[in-house]
Amino acid sequence: MTYSEETLIAYADGELDAAARAALEAAMAADPQLAQRVARHRALRARVQAAFAPVLEEPLPERLLASVRAAAAGPHAGSVVALQPRARARWSWPEWTAIAASLLAGALLGPPLLRPGAGASLVDTSGGRVVAGGALARALAGQLASSQPAGAPVAIGISFRSRAGAYCRTFSLSEAGGFAGLACHEQNAWRIETLARAEPAPAGNGYRPAASALPPAVAGTVAELIAGEPLDAAAESAARARGWMR
């Protein structure tokens, strides 16, 4: 059997399947000229690889490390929808209305998640408060960080007790254009403390975002409100069992 150059190259590049590989190796054993052709291709690959291998050992230039660490300025600064780390004052109603309106008119209206039939909207502004609604409210009440359903529209991050004694939970909305926020349980509802644009959370692989992965606006509010450490899985489960009552 004669072998095309492309087949020999594919062999040198590790691209032949087991059967083709075995057949070629048997042929090479019987045909030194064929073996020589293959050796040429393998030698070239090894030589090209070797020429660039030392780059891996070079110290990393500081400017590249700096660009990895660089705060994402500019475009990211503009994408925080809501709240800076807050001062003591609660958000006033007009501010909340503006935030909620921008959410409802913007990214949150687009996704299938929020179209009619998919359930209530994620943010409910009725009754003079901004509280979680629909799938967000259900996730905050029932979803544990340790066992997130695959493909869930809402991912729960950390849960903790606030200094005021309320249970609070961070969340991210994977399919709503990427929002993350913090809600605290208050008067039988989840009052939304912070909401900011974020990278979409990956759905369904059990990844649990750490507080450090939250948008700065959310992480700042967590740092401001948290009393002690976040709840571990057992405490989280126990709090859910008590309906998040203090």
Next chain:
Amino acid sequence: MPTDRLREELVTLLPRLRRFARALARNPQDADDLVQTAVERALLHAGQLREAAPLAAWLYGILRNAWIDEQRARARRGRLFAAVDSGEQVADATHAAPADSLAVQDALGRLPDEQRLAVALVLIEGLSYKEAAHLMEVPIGTLTSRLARARETLQAILGDTGIAQR
């Protein structure tokens, strides 16, 4: 992917990105410029990356696009400042490397861009044909014929000293 996670992953992938860029660019300085551009673009678009997606391939793709952009910009500048540009190239070829390394890098630099990219992805970075073809947005047959032509040229320039050493 959360940006903080991406930053951690980027640091571990920087050596490979630098190697890839070194195979594409004309000198180490330009190569690190490409890596820096790719890092900045990656951080800007962190939200587009699903957790399960192969991060290295995504980054190679961003770097490749940055390289293509740079090639185009260079071509535009080249029409205006041809003399300056070629002078710069000579002045930059000053880093220390073993002789064979330089010979290989020089030979690679003489390949057409698309062949050089194929060699960089498959021979140097070790991607499979499928991964490389996907990244280059060409059918596998196109990739393999580019690889075959590139190998032929490299072999002609470099000779067979690689075999003699073995």
